[in-house]
Amino acid sequence: MAMLGKTANGLFWMFRYLERAENTARLIETGQRIALTRLGDADDEWKSILQSAGAYEAFKEEYDDVNKDDVIDYLLRSKTNGSSVLSCMNSARHNARLVRTALTGEVWEATNAAYMAARELLARKVSERDLPKVLGAIRQRAALVRGMTHGTMMRNEIYDFARIGTFLERADNTARILDVKYYVLLPSVSAVGTSLDNVQWETILRSVSARGGFRMEYGGGAGPQEIADFLVLDRRMPRSLAFCTRKLRENLTHLGSGTGQSLPSQKLVSHMERMYLSHDIEAVFDYGLHEFIQKMLGQFRELAQQIEIDYRFYE
Amino acid sequence: MTTPVFDEMWGQDETLRDPYRGFDAWFSGEDLGRLRAKQREAEDLFRLTGITFNVYGRAEAEERLIPFDIIPRIISNAEWQKLTRGIEQRVRAINAFLYDIYHKQEIIKAGRIPAEMISRNIAFEPHMIGVEPPGGVYTHIVGIDLVRTGPGDFFVLEDNARTPSGVSYMLENRETMLQMFPELFSRNRVQQVQSYPSDLRRSLAACAPNRVEGKPVVAVLTPGIFNSAYFEHAFLADQMGVELVEGNDLRVVDGKVAMRTTRGYKPIDVLYRRVDDEYIDPLNFNPESSLGIPGIMDVYRSGGITIANAPGTGIADDKAIYSYMPEIVEFYTGERPLLQNVPTWRCSEPDALAYVLEHLEELVVKEVHGSGGYGMLIGPTASKKEIATFRKKLSARPANYIAQPTLALSTVPIFTRNGLAPRHVDLRPFVLVSPEGIRVTPGGLTRVALKSGSLVVNSSQGGGTKDTWVLED
Numbered sequence: 193m194a195m196l197g198k199t200a201n202g203l204f205w206m207f208r209y210l211e212r213a214e215n216t217a218r219l220i221e222t223g224q225r226i227a228l229t230r231l232g233d234a235d236d237e238w239k240s241i242l243q244s245a246g247a248y249e250a251f252k253e254e255y256d257d258v259n260k261d262d263v264i265d266y267l268l269r270s271k272t273n274g275s276s277v278l279s280c281m282n283s284a285r286h287n288a289r290l291v292r293t294a295l296t297g298e299v300w301e302a303t304n305a306a307y308m309a310a311r312e313l314l315a316r317k318v319s320e321r322d323l324p325k326v327l328g329a330i331r332q333r334a335a336l337v338r339g340m341t342h343g344t345m346m347r348n349e350i351y352d353f354a355r356i357g358t359f360l361e362r363a364d365n366t367a368r369i370l371d372v373k374y375y376v377l378l379p380s381v382s383a384v385g386t387s388l389d390n391v392q393w394e395t396i397l398r399s400v401s402a403r404g405g406f407r408m409e410y411g412g413g414a415g416p417q418e419i420a421d422f423l424v425l426d427r428r429m430p431r432s433l434a435f436c437t438r439k440l441r442e443n444l445t446h447l448g449s450g451t452g453q454s455l456p457s458q459k460l461v462s463h464m465e466r467m468y469l470s471h472d473i474e475a476v477f478d479y480g481l482h483e484f485i486q487k488m489l490g491q492f493r494e495l496a497q498q499i500e501i502d503y504r505f506y507e
Numbered sequence: 508m509t510t511p512v513f514d515e516m517w518g519q520d521e522t523l524r525d526p527y528r529g530f531d532a533w534f535s536g537e538d539l540g541r542l543r544a545k546q547r548e549a550e551d552l553f554r555l556t557g558i559t560f561n562v563y564g565r566a567e568a569e570e571r572l573i574p575f576d577i578i579p580r581i582i583s584n585a586e587w588q589k590l591t592r593g594i595e596q597r598v599r600a601i602n603a604f605l606y607d608i609y610h611k612q613e614i615i616k617a618g619r620i621p622a623e624m625i626s627r628n629i630a631f632e633p634h635m636i637g638v639e640p641p642g643g644v645y646t647h648i649v650g651i652d653l654v655r656t657g658p659g660d661f662f663v664l665e666d667n668a669r670t671p672s673g674v675s676y677m678l679e680n681r682e683t684m685l686q687m688f689p690e691l692f693s694r695n696r697v698q699q700v701q702s703y704p705s706d707l708r709r710s711l712a713a714c715a716p717n718r719v720e721g722k723p724v725v726a727v728l729t730p731g732i733f734n735s736a737y738f739e740h741a742f743l744a745d746q747m748g749v750e751l752v753e754g755n756d757l758r759v760v761d762g763k764v765a766m767r768t769t770r771g772y773k774p775i776d777v778l779y780r781r782v783d784d785e786y787i788d789p790l791n792f793n794p795e796s797s798l799g800i801p802g803i804m805d806v807y808r809s810g811g812i813t814i815a816n817a818p819g820t821g822i823a824d825d826k827a828i829y830s831y832m833p834e835i836v837e838f839y840t841g842e843r844p845l846l847q848n849v850p851t852w853r854c855s856e857p858d859a860l861a862y863v864l865e866h867l868e869e870l871v872v873k874e875v876h877g878s879g880g881y882g883m884l885i886g887p888t889a890s891k892k893e894i895a896t897f898r899k900k901l902s903a904r905p906a907n908y909i910a911q912p913t914l915a916l917s918t919v920p921i922f923t924r925n926g927l928a929p930r931h932v933d934l935r936p937f938v939l940v941s942p943e944g945i946r947v948t949p950g951g952l953t954r955v956a957l958k959s960g961s962l963v964v965n966s967s968q969g970g971g972t973k974d975t976w977v978l979e980d
Contacts, residue, residue: 194768198756289557289732292741293751304557349769451770503769507755 197504199291200353204505206287206303207341207357213280213310214334215365217327219245220267220277222399224323226391227260237395238263243372244365244399247273264323269314277330281310296344299337306333352443356499359443363436364492366423369399371485377416378481393419400431420481421473433488434469440495441465447503457498464491513657513917514929515580524658526581526978529695539926542577545687546922549575552686558679558742560735560966574971575680576921577687580932580953584698587977590653590661590936591947593845596836598649598938598945601668601823603839605645608822609635619838620831625822629876632784632819634791638808640817642714642942647779647815648707649938650674650952653846655917662847662914663832664933666824669816670781673952673972674937675739678703678746680974681950696979698949704746706939706946707779713941714813715776723776725749726766728757730782730798740781754782759802764812777813778803784818826875826909827853849914855906863910864901867894870910872901885962887913916962919973921955931956933964934975949977 223241227234239258242248245267254272255262270276274283285307292300310333313326338358345351370377376392396419397403409426410418426432441461448458468488476484500506511519516527523531550572553559559570582590607613608625609632615622625631650671652664681700685692708725715723729740731753744751756766757775765772780787786796791804806812822828828835830851836844852859852870863870872884884897901908918929936951953973954964964970 194770194773196750196752196756197767197769198753199750200769286732289737289741293745293749300557301555305555308554447769504767504771507767 195294195349197506199294200349200503201500201505202287202291203294203350203353204357204360204499206284206291207354208361209280209284209287210303210306210334210337211358211361212275212365213277213284214331215361216245216267216275216277216280217330217334218401219399220264220323221327222395223260223263225398226395229391235259240372242267244369245275246368247275265317268318268326278310278314281307281330294350296340298340298344302333302337302340306330306337309333349447352447353503355443356440359436359439360492360496362431363433363440364489366400366431366433366436367485367489367492369396370420370423371482371489374482374485377420379415379417379477389416396423402429402431405429417473417477420476424476424484425469425471425473434465437461437465437469444499455502457495457502460491460495460498464488464495512915512929512931513655513660515582515655515917515919515932516927517929518658526583526586526976530579530581530691533691533694534927542922543924546577549577549683549687552683553679556679558675558738560738573676573966574957575683576955576957576971576973577684578920578922578927579684579691579974579976580919580934581695581976581978583978584980586659587949589659589845593661594651594936594938594947595945596840596842596845597651597663597666597832598646598940600832600836600839601649601666602643602645602940604835605817605820605823606643607839609638609819614835614838617838619834620828624827624831628822628825628827630819630821630825632822634804634808635817635819638817639810641716641810641813644714644815644940644942645817645820646823647711647714647817647940649940650935651938653934653936654914655932655934656915657917660847662849664849665826666829666832667935668820668824670783671935671937672736672739672781673935673954674703675742676972677937677948677950677952677975678742680952680972684974695976697976698979700948700950703937703948704743706948707743708747708749710939710941710943710946711777711779711813711815713943714815716810716813718810719776724774725777725779726752726775728752728754728778728780728782730786734781736781743779754796754798754800757800757803759800759806762806762809762811764800764803764806775812777815779815784821787814787818826851826873827855830909849911852910854901854908854910859910860901860905863908864898867898867901869913871913872897872908872910875907875909885913888960888962913962919953919955921957921971921973928959930959931962931964932973950975 219241223238226237235258238260239248242251242263247267250273251266266273267276269278271279273279285303288295288300288303310330313329318326341354373392373396376389393416394403397406400423402422406422409422422429423432425434427434427438429435444458444461448455513519516524518524553572553575559572604614614620615625646668648671650667650673652667653661654664655661677700711725712723725747726749727740727744729737729751731737741751750766752766757764760772763774764778765774782798785793786798788799788801788804789796790801807814830853832848833844852863854860854863863872868886870886874882884893886894916931916933919932920927921930932953932955934951934953937948939946953975954966954970955973956962956964957969957971
């Protein structure tokens with residue numbers, strides 16, 4: 193089966209934006225949580241959140257200093273911020289309309305409903321009191337789309353591109369969080385057990401919805417190395433780099449099956465797994481955690497570009 | 508207006524008409540509060556489905572819903588059968604006329620229509636001269652606009668032989684009614700419309716070029732997501748299970764029109780285009796167009812692809828040609844026209860113009876190439892100032908206009924805050940043409956003027972739509 197290159201492109205971005213909307217909502221939740229526990233420098237935390245969302249530079253152009261209300265509003269509702277929750281929902285729906293014929297009615301309606309809900313919830317500045325409810329509703333809406341996708345879509349090329357968009361965005365998101373916070377995970381500087389460290393670690397786990405999984409796996413007595421291992425290499429943790437990369441490889445392999453040839457994107461993703469994700473975490477620390485994350489971010493970017501070319505997204 | 512208006516539920520003398528009996532029995536047992544809630548529920552359903560149209564000339568091409576009225580319009584099978592015969596006759600004549608116009612032009616030689624009606628008409632397409640469209644079909648999809656003035660009196664208002672829209676509303680209106688009032692459909696036996704998409708696909712496939720072996724590849728061509736009818740384009744492609752393409756997805760490869768897929772270019776056999784003639788091929792028509800496919804006309808002329816509807820069909824639904832339709836029907840079918848034409852004054856003719864200028868306050872005056880209810884004058888409801896302004900426009904370019912008497916359009920009930928109230932309607936049945944035959948879907952799009960007394964049903968001017976029922980016998 194083959195599908196329109198334009199449709200593949202639209203699916204890829206529709207699901208990237210849905211994933212991004214959810215990730216941004218989760219980042220805001222994390223920031224708010226830290227601010228409320230009053231540990232550490234709150235404004236500093238909001239700066240990290242902006243950086244993790246890839247929005248710090250653009251934010252600085254509009255605002256003189258970083259404060260909670262502005263950051264939340266910028267990440268939630270700003271029209272100039274293409275990655276704000278509202279912009280993401282808008283873009284997700286726009287792409288869904290473009291690829292309407294590739295979606296089941298259920299997925300389209302869930303997406304349209306998610307967009308309509310977001311537009312209503314985010315029509316005005318969200319008060320602190322309403323924030324948890326609004327963020328919860330947005331994550332739930334995004335989860336409904338994912339559920340409908342899972343439950344009603346054929347497992348064909350269409351599904352592959354939807355998944356590829358999802359996992360590239362997710363991998364990128366986890367990598368960016370690690371990129372901003374890598375230093376708290378370095379063994380050399382961490383005085384294990386200080387409450388500040390505990391908060392920092394929790395921030396990281398929270399921002400990728402990994403607290404529960406981590407606790408189940410390691411119990412209470414684990415430190416930065418285990419966290420790094422969990423987020424980078426764990427193959428069962430659905431937001432780790434290794435997990436996302438494996439999913440990308442599987443979907444790209446499925447896309448390529450039957451063509452009798454291995455496309456460059458497929459080669460690249462196999463290379464990424466072999467080179468970077470099949471060692472243990474000590475090797476990663478030896479390589480340098482920061483350098484490693486930077487390398488991975490670059491590889492994900494390159495992979496996205498290669499997929500665009502291999503599958504004729506554009507003319 | 509002096510003639511009494513014909514109401515499709517209550518006739519001209521307040522007697523309940525047969526097709527509405529089942530509905531009336533149901534309605535009289537209904538609670539108005541519940542129906543009001545249902546009306547809101549219908550709007551929510553439409554919003555969720557995303558059945559919207561984009562409004563031109565507004566920032567960010569705002570999406571809007573066409574108002575939907577929950578009261579069905581009901582037509583008996585006998586009325587429908589009669590109407591269908593008239594529609595089939597008219598559509599056969601239109602296709603024969605188009606073939607003739609682009610080949611021997613017998614009708615002109617016979618002196619039945621003046622030569623300049625064709626040669627000077629901007630809708631005439633010289634690129635189509637001598638072209639044999641696959642299957643001999645020009646108008647694969649037609650949406651004839653009809654109005655009614657009495658129990659058996661239907662008039663054709665427009666033939667819409669280019670790219671008629673609105674069929675998605677016919678389907679979604681029915682879907683919504685089925686969801687909201689299942690009990691109404693158990694009480695009334697309504698003929699189904701839901702097979703339209705599969706009928707459309709079959710009909711298009713039956714018109715594939717001769718070269719095609721096996722199942723033809725069909726695609727819908729849309730101008731894109733900002734077009735006012737984008738929802739419908741996506742809807743039809745989805746329901747037919749075919750690709751929805753834009754000009755930049757297509758190019759001519761090895762003498763065929765092909766679409767860019769994730770695995771290279773794949774040829775298309777039948778293109779249901781919702782792009783106007785002048786934009787379809789920048790090499791052959793408007794060079795500025797980015798909506799079309801350079802060279803598609805060359806492929807078409809060599810029989811490599813079916814374009815539906817064929818380029819150049821606009822010559823048949825032009826408002827000046829319209830006035831010749833009775834002659835056209837007779838000339839090609841040898842029969843008397845079964846459907847009536849609205850008497851039409853061609854303002855290009857001096858006598859007609861003189862009459863029209865004298866009777867502006869009684870007449871409807873339309874632009875020959877206008878559509879969407881824009882640029883027209885409705886004499887009886889226009890102000891003195893509007894008439895004066897229009898008089899100047901008409902005198903300056905008379906050939907640009909035709910005029911018709913104001914018809915006493917029939918009314919059907921709509922649901923208002925205070926219960927049922929009559930409003931004027933028109934009807935657009937949808938017709939499919941292929942070598943296998945002509946098929947008229949039982950039903951169609953009923954457009955309704957929501958304002959009391961108004962005769963303008965266009966959605967761009969505040970009109971709404973209704974579900975249209977054709978009952979079984």
